[in-house]
């Protein structure tokens with residue numbers, strides 16, 4: 001990122017306001033520097049928010065319905081549960097001392113207002129910094145209008161050195177030096193620079209666009225040309241243009257200075273969402289007029305003109321249009337026309353890649369495909385949306401959503417996957433092998449979200465469809481689905497038999513991923529049924545994964561085997577497998593899988609007599625993992641048994657005073673810290689850990705704990721303290737969590753014990 005210039009006053013002011021209000025919106029015209037300022041404020045405030053500072057860029061979000069999902073994803077909060085994303089988010093943020101930065105809210109004002117309002121009500125320690133052209137209009141919102149950078153006063157004679165006190169000049173000088181390393185402000189060009197910055201009204205984006213012109217023009221020449229343009233715009237009058245129009249004029253000028261081919265490309269690139277790579281630009285934006293082999297040079301030209309921003313993402317380079325510049329491109333595209341064909345090519349391109357990702361996903365390139373899909377999600381969403389809304393082959397949406405089945409699962413986006421699959425299945429009802437595939441994916445995602453009603457509905461539909469199709473792949477999916485249904489019903493022997501059959505069917509159609517997935521899933525019912533084939537099934541799964549170069553399926557097989565080891569009481573094997581499984585999952589965001597590995601790790605710690613470690617891991621599972629995910633999402637019944645076993649043993653190891661303390665420490669881990677801790681890496685805590693003594697409770701919570709100990713219900717507590725019942729409930733939930741308890745009786749016991757033996761610390 002380029003250097004940050006000036007803004008001392010605004011930075012101080014924004015930080016001061018944020019210490020007084022919980023919602024601050026930075027407003028101002030496009031290009032004035034709201035986003036840059038917000039990022040800077042967030043960086044400087046990092047230490048003030050022990051639970052984190054999150055940035056969510058909403059510019060590329062087109063479907064307002066996906067707002068809560070987008071925020072949840074940016075926060076890395078998984079969305080498996082049957083609850084709405086907004087509920088999951090509020091639950092996650094309810095006790096966080098965190099700053100949420102929502103960048104570019106202007107096109108989603110109403111939705112942002114609702115979201116912000118809800119989050120602020122449920123999370124008393126949360127603060128939100130928004131940027132938007134307009135205020136959100138939420139109660140309690142304060143706004144800070146971001147002014148342009150300071151510009152020189154023309155009535156005085158400015159020398160090169162006095163100009164340095166103006167931020168606009170400094171920005172110009174910096175950007176100029178980037179284009180022309182020898183550029184200096186000296187007494188010969190000082191007056192022209194001063195006039196130019198004023199002319200541009202100190203709008204950073206305008207200054208950046210003008211500075212790149214130094215490649216071919218002098219400051220004087222730039223100024224002359226701009227003067228001509230502005231004369232034209234104001235009809236010769238001397239009054240200044242409104243700021244939007246100044247910027248507009250600048251962008252117009254940049255546009256006019258592009259070659260016709262660059263102009264066409266600029267307009268076309270505006271349909272991408274959240275950036276794009278060169279391959280996509282070549283495939284989507286080229287046609288008879290703009291042959292693919294020219295795109296590379298044109299992209300380079302647009303980068304030189306500061307129209308495109310280059311971004312490095314791992315080993316790959318992506319490009320992005322600044323939001324204001326992108327919107328301009330969209331307007332131009334509307335004039336030039338051809339948007340529909342462009343969107344069709346965009347949709348086709350992402351469909352092709354989604355299918356390729358599906359084909360190659362089970363293999364060496366798994367992590368690459370994963371990273372690619374994560375980066376391209378905004379584009380994939382608009383392709384899906386276009387296909388469904390514009391009725392451009394709803395089949396394309398079905399194909400994309402179904403092809404991404406494993407990705408929805410492996411990246412913790414189960415809810416989003418279900419959303420798209422359901423829409424596609426509705427829009428494209430024709431009986432086809434593709435429909436069978438989509439039904440299977442929809443059923444599987446619902447199953448992993450523990451939404452059995454919906455899962456069984458898809459199952460029914462799939463079995464009806466299979467009867468009318470003569471499609472071996474569809475039969476394989478149905479058999480695989482039967483195995484899951486039998487597992488759910490507790491008919492383990494039947495489940496194993498169906499898995500065997502599914503493997504056969506997948507093998508017959510050459511679906512290696514299908515074989516490996518079904519094989520590794522079958523270890524679970526085999527283990528639950530006490531089938532002696534467990535080891536053989538496991539080894540076969542690993543062999544299949546190794547042959548393909550896969551990590552994720554292998555990690556699943558390892559977890560299933562580790563829980564089998566728990567069941568047999570083989571601590572060493574359980575520990576080694578859970579650990580390796582966790583390592584394998586690291587490049588992915590497989591939250592359910594990670595949670596399950598942490599369960600095993602906790603069990604292992606308890607079994608080895610490491611009470612503190614076990615209690616911390618239980619705290620993590622309670623507060624971070626299953627709270628985010630919704631326990632039912634991973635409701636393998638034996639997990640619950642294992643969990644209660646671990647908890648009972650850990651309590652016995654530590655006693656009723658040390659257990660809550662260690663548990664409470666675990667509740668303060670972040671997901672990443674939890675994984676690192678489970679892998680026995682050193683974990684650094686953001687906040688000093690508070691002991692789970694009464695000090696962990698606020699005065700109010702202590703008061704409520706006393707009332708709980710007197711046997712009062714939430715309703716009675718609410719009446720006695722004159723607070724809402726919901727508030728009383730929330731307090732009690734907080735108390736339970738902070739102390740690591742699961743019942744009111746435990747609170748009562750704890751209060752009584754404290755009275756008897758007041759804490760020494």
Ligand SMILES: Nc1ncnc2c1ncn2[C@@H]1O[C@H](COP(=O)(O)OP(=O)(O)O)[C@@H](O)[C@H]1O
Nearest residue numbers: 003004005029030031032033034035036204205
């Ligand atoms: N204080 C600053 N220092 C350096 N560059 C800035 C500054 N403020 C804005 N910019 C640059 O100006 C351009 C527009 O700023 P941006 O924050 O995206 O505006 P907005 O969010 O108001 O539309 C960006 O390229 C940004 O990097």
Ligand SMILES: [Mg+2]
Nearest residue numbers: 034035104323
């Ligand atoms: Mg912005």
